[in-house]
Amino acid sequence: MSKSKTYFPLIIGVAIAAGIFIGGKLNFGDSSDRLFTSNSKKDKLNRLIDYIDYEYVEDVNTDSIVDVTVNGILDNLDPHSVYIPKENMQKVAENMKGNFVGIGINFYTFKDTITVIKTIENGPSARVGIVGGDRIISANGESLLGGGYNNDTLVDKLKGERYTQLLLEVYRKGEPKLLTFNVTRDEVPIKSVDAAYMLTNQLGYIKINRFAESTYKEFKKALLSLKKQGATSLALDLRGNPGGFLEVAVNIVDEFLEDDKLIVYTRNKKGKEDRSYATKKGDFEKGQVYVMIDESSASASEIIAGALQDNDKGTIVGRRSYGKGLVQREMKLGDGSAVRLTVSKYYTPTGRSIQRSYDNGNRDYYDDYSDRLNSGELLDESKIEVADSLKFTTPKGNIVYGGGGIIPDVFVPYDTKMLNETLTFLEKRGYLNNFIFEELEKEREVYKNMSKEDFFNNFKITDEVVKSFEDFLKIKTRSNIVFVAYKEEVKYYLKATLAEQLFGFGAYFKILNKHDVMIDKVIDLSNNQN
Template sequence: ARHPMPRMRTAAVTTLLLVPIVAGGFLLQEPPARASAHLFDQVRSLVTTRYVDSLKDTQVFEKAARGMVKELNDPYSELLSPKESDTFNRSTNGRYGGTGMLLEQQPGASVSVQRVFPHTPADEAGVREGDRIIAVDGVSTLGWEIDKVSEKLRGNPGSQVAVTYARPGVTEPIKLKFTRAVVHVPAVAYTGLFDQQVGYIPLQTFNENAAEEVSAAVEKLEQQGAKGIVLDMRDNGGGIVDQALAVSGLFLREGQEIVSVHARNTPTEIARARGPHIGSNIPLVVLVDGSSASATEIVAGALQDHDRALIVGTTSFGKGLVQSVFPLDGGYFLKMTTGKWFTPSGRSIHRERQLLPDGRFVETHPDSLETDSARKTRPTFQSDAGRTVYGGGGIAPDVIVTDDTLSTVEQQFLRSIAPRGQIVQGTLEGYAFELKGTVKRDFVLSPSWTSEITRRLVQRGVTIEPRFQSAAERLFGRELEHRVARMAFGDAAAKERELRTDRQLSRAMDLLEKAGTQRELFTVAHAVIGARH
């Protein structure tokens, strides 16, 4: 059912309308401020009249404003131009006028199609995953970054755009013309029921449809017989805060605290679950990692503090700042940090970071290895049931499971073929497309497939050194199996095949299969942690 909570179309921000204030009114300023304002006015006057190159007043003022925001040393505060504001608004909305393609770009390569959303102009025109975009409206995309290609493909619904593709195995370019349409980008792209008892929900973003889609997914999986649910929020960078509150409210009792906001010179604001509660007490595991941020951390923190979910994976990113968006004259917007998020137990979600001279923001006090012993240096808090949860920024999981990493040889091999990445991706995609109609759901990867991929790549000028042969076969085989399964049987089937290589999801399923209730799930997890020591 649709969640009734009012929606604020912001990305972890609160949109405010400002009361105009007087700027530069010397009579209203204290003496130190008056002197500083006079200093700024003197510098501005000299720059605009005496600097070797001519500068317009508008340029000087904009640069000064951007410099002021930059000096806050805050990666999340920025002055948005009218064009940047449009991009920001699109990123917080699940709908846009476009063609329905998810794009990707390998280093040094052109932009290609990673996914085609169903029932969109691209889908109906026959665009394939792996197609390379070589021209838009007759203009070559050579040298374009992915953001520029994406911008050119978007536009008002009903307008047209011409796109030229290069397809692996096809010698001539493919020219297509699309009529842009409103495209719905799902928050939950698919669901899966693994081992006939564990439901899987990958929540990839908190757009305006997130709560509705999660609710529908839980209902569907329970009807299919799910005895437990894995809510996968790895790589989910956040989104609309109202939707994070709504998703949390699906699993919490009405009135339970979800998150509080501590801001300057204002009373603490507390957001509480308002329903509708989906009425399900099904055991729940939430997966997080270092790319889980912002709105994602609000959900994970609330469910952990109220003992409604077991958190598995690695510590989340730690983006616990509230951004407010202030409309300015001329179509500009100021996105600025105005508060911090705290979980119900009192943990600050934010992990402090500092600006380095090279422009990178890094943690002020980085964690050591992700281990049970290392996190004991963090401040501790208590969940509703008295379980220990850890502060210090980000959401620390109840059960730490690090992701698989590539071997040194595999990493070296990938670096060696990186300059030909576009050819490799296109060859894999093209061969997977050929194979998809020849396999059954329980197909087994054939050694002949990896041999054929290697043969085609060598034929196309990709060199595979003998010392990398075994690594190439493993990586190509894994990637080919995934693509064939996804193309032939869908995302859920492909994900189920990854269970043996996805350690975090595999551990979540193992824990759920041993527990019939949420309390039993915590008991099982506690036993697993205790067995390590």
């Protein structure tokens, strides 16, 4: 990788596959007695497992066989019916609930010591005075020095039951002796609203990363705050958002649509439909809305974009969305594991399904990104394939299409500079975050009295820092990564990461958005609208 090249992030499909299988909570009419009555097909599987357990010549872990069997069955259904092993259930549940119980820090094992990168705003550690740069020496008298623990083990030692206490000994640079903090474990929010601020005097901006149980509450708080600041238009950024709970998306759409407008409907295998309509509670029904989507916007993100597009409300900006129109329900399997099974399909108000075909199997389904790349669709709107048989008309006569994602009203091509594969990889793997932390540790005092406004407007990343980052990556990745063709873009990412560690919520995107071509397009549209 000695020469920088720009690629589309091929790994994006894997991230989407992990995030989009939660579609909603629906009422499921069948009782457990009816669902799990004995029959020959189930008996056959039970007998086979028993034979292997008791008669097979060697000892076999039949639990693993069952897991493989379950996955094999689901692989023959659809790409979004998935099995969740027992050991993964807690993490998945926390992610979709929107919080976990812990002490509220982001940390990095720096020189064999747990070092706080930043505390989570209003979390347990922030409340007792722990700050970025603090090194945790011991927890409840147990030394954490020496680098003998991996991250999962360290997380286990810091997490625990709610309201239990953790006595931490902390080294802080400049303090003559160790500091002691008694932290009470509590619920720590996993934010789904990444940023909320004003792009212009009239245009507000909210970025949502997923649709968890807490998302609507976060969104509503941000929306009301922006209205108080004068927002009459809103840029709703759903790029990279893999979806989540259907009813959360419905609640958000309700803020924009007038009473009794159809938002979405689902249909199960028996043909039963469940329709969701807008209510009287909308707080932004008169405002202009710009929904930003891309090839990673899926499921609940597409419900929002489709509902607004079909009701002739606002403008959809970006690239064709992912194309997931299936709804899953989580069902427990009795041993701590669960299956998320597709139980219905959802349809936008005009009646279109935006689910992509999976007739050729899961591998072909997830190769759709490569197909879009090879066809040129991500750079050229004319390359988007549509079928006349899937043409629908909105109440105002606008043509929309089903059959594979939401096609935007205003197309914005992929930015091969800001979104190249190398930068995406380095950001997702934490290399940017860890490098900036180490740089910050060298001169944390320099930034102590710097205001957020001064930093945003005047601070610049130097060429020397970029060279230091290259040297850092050479050690960490054992690769010779040299930023030649996109040095300025690297500087934007480094500054954004530094802003996040210094100033917290929203700072990262506030920096990057200054160099975002889709944001620029939305601002232009908003200015012309006004």
